[in-house]
Amino acid sequence: MSGWAMALFKRDLRLSVRIGGSALVGVLFFLAVVTVIPFGVGPDLNLLARIGPAILWIGALLATLLGLDRLFQADREDGTLDLMMMSGRPLELVVLVKCLAHWIATGLPLVVAAPLLAVFLNLDPVSMAAVTATLFVGTPALTLIGAIGASLTVSLRRGGLLLAVLVIPLAIPVLIFGVSAADAAIHDPVPFLTPFLILCALTLIAAVIGPVASAAALRFSSD
Amino acid sequence: MRSSLLKLVAENLTIDRGGRRVFQGLSFAVEQGEALVVTGANGIGKSSLLRTLAGLVPLASGTLRLDGGLPDLLPAEQAHYFGHQDAVKPALSVLENLHFWQSFTAPCEPGGFSGGKSTPLEALETLGIGHTAQLPAAYLSAGQKRRLSLSRLLITPRPVWLMDEPTSALDKASEQQLLGLMNTHLENGGLIVTATHTELTLDRIRSLHLKAADPGSIPADTAEDAVS
Numbered sequence: 001m002s003g004w005a006m007a008l009f010k011r012d013l014r015l016s017v018r019i020g021g022s023a024l025v026g027v028l029f030f031l032a033v034v035t036v037i038p039f040g041v042g043p044d045l046n047l048l049a050r051i052g053p054a055i056l057w058i059g060a061l062l063a064t065l066l067g068l069d070r071l072f073q074a075d076r077e078d079g080t081l082d083l084m085m086m087s088g089r090p091l092e093l094v095v096l097v098k099c100l101a102h103w104i105a106t107g108l109p110l111v112v113a114a115p116l117l118a119v120f121l122n123l124d125p126v127s128m129a130a131v132t133a134t135l136f137v138g139t140p141a142l143t144l145i146g147a148i149g150a151s152l153t154v155s156l157r158r159g160g161l162l163l164a165v166l167v168i169p170l171a172i173p174v175l176i177f178g179v180s181a182a183d184a185a186i187h188d189p190v191p192f193l194t195p196f197l198i199l200c201a202l203t204l205i206a207a208v209i210g211p212v213a214s215a216a217a218l219r220f221s222s223d
Numbered sequence: 224m225r226s227s228l229l230k231l232v233a234e235n236l237t238i239d240r241g242g243r244r245v246f247q248g249l250s251f252a253v254e255q256g257e258a259l260v261v262t263g264a265n266g267i268g269k270s271s272l273l274r275t276l277a278g279l280v281p282l283a284s285g286t287l288r289l290d291g292g293l294p295d296l297l298p299a300e301q302a303h304y305f306g307h308q309d310a311v312k313p314a315l316s317v318l319e320n321l322h323f324w325q326s327f328t329a330p331c332e333p334g335g336f337s338g339g340k341s342t343p344l345e346a347l348e349t350l351g352i353g354h355t356a357q358l359p360a361a362y363l364s365a366g367q368k369r370r371l372s373l374s375r376l377l378i379t380p381r382p383v384w385l386m387d388e389p390t391s392a393l394d395k396a397s398e399q400q401l402l403g404l405m406n407t408h409l410e411n412g413g414l415i416v417t418a419t420h421t422e423l424t425l426d427r428i429r430s431l432h433l434k435a436a437d438p439g440s441i442p443a444d445t446a447e448d449a450v451s
Contacts (some may be wrong), residue, residue, distance in 0.1 A: 003326050006326075011315070011319075015314055016311060018315070038396050078308055079308025080312070083328070086277055086278060086299050087327055087329060160270055190349060222279045223280050
């Protein structure tokens with residue numbers, strides 16, 4: 001990573017650690033979603049084990065959406081974003097680096113918390129590992145797709161809800177392949193690797209489309 | 224032919240913001256070592272002009288170029304923008320803020336320009352806030368934040384300074400200091416475009432007065448050159 005990208009990456013990580021809460025709030029929200037579901041569906045352990053991967057994925061999706069609205073907004077409010085556009089660095093890469101730092105600060109803690117929350121849902125070790133693996137490769141896609149919504153709503157005061165409405169439809173393919181890969185690990189005849197590799201591909205596609213679309217939206221909003 | 228003299232040339236600039244025409248057919252040129260002082264009533268488009276020069280507002284028509292600059296960079300990428308917002312992160316220390324901007328902003332040193340070579344600590348000392356270097360920027364006063372934002376201009380070499388009301392929130396002493404820094408920048412071969420309401424005593428000034436219902440075409444030759 002070249003010097004400026006490293007400086008940006010370190011700055012964003014440092015900011016999210018110092019301002020604090022971003023990782024913890026996401027994980028607590030994740031915990032809240034996952035603990036509420038068993039109260040809703042009742043104490044049927046087999047049912048919980050069957051829908052467990054889906055619950056964890058939906059929880060992770062919602063927790064990711066929670067922190068996304070600040071991805072560019074804080075930088076826009078104090079004028080940092082203007083200077084970033086004038087910095088002579090490609091805005092697409094700036095977005096990519098910011099997404100990476102954001103994922104490490106908010107997405108990675110969700111992946112780390114997933115095995116613990118899987119215990120609440122009566123998942124066996126194999127599916128626990130499968131869900132964690134799919135979340136690990138899938139949540140970056142959620143952040144990258146979310147960056148498009150975050151940059152489209154950057155100039156809105158309360159853009160959080162609009163952001164969720166914009167991003168959730170785009171995140172559905174990630175959810176489908178994430179859950180089906182995790183399910184495949186439980187139900188033997190279905191191969192795990194096929195949906196898992198498609199999930200990896202979705203993340204890679206999002207790593208290209210997300211920053212390009214997001215940078216275009218940011219340029220448009222600078223007026 | 225690439226001339227060695229830096230010259231910021233704007234021809235027939237037309238800017239629309241929010242569906243409203245701010246001005247049209249505005250032309251001017253600023254040469255190396257000169258400051259263009261933009262004056263005019265509130266809401267006349269001074270800030271819009273500076274944001275356009277900074278590449279943040281798209282041009283409806285017209286051209287903008289920096290003669291003698293680096294050919295593969297946009298004029299905005301060879302300019303520092305010092306606007307109303309400080310771009311200071313309260314959670315980072317003063318020095319961390321500056322170090323970030325130093326490594327993040329691409330330097331630009333065309334021929335004939337020398338400046339912006341200070342280290343972050345020197346820049347802070349120059350602006351009289353060296354003692355705050357290790358403090359979180361959240362503890363700075365408005366004027367100190369402004370000075371921190373200003374020190375950004377001293378650590379990365381870029382020949383064009385775009386300054387939107389640079390003296391706001393500064394006390395008399397720091398205002399004099401700011402003028403000193405601006406004069407040094409001009410001596411180093413830089414150029415400045417600034418919007419202001421106060422009298423700025425700079426060495427070589429061209430002035431551009433924006434008026435309402437004005438076709439706005441002010442050829443650079445007719446702009447008055449003030450004597451210092």
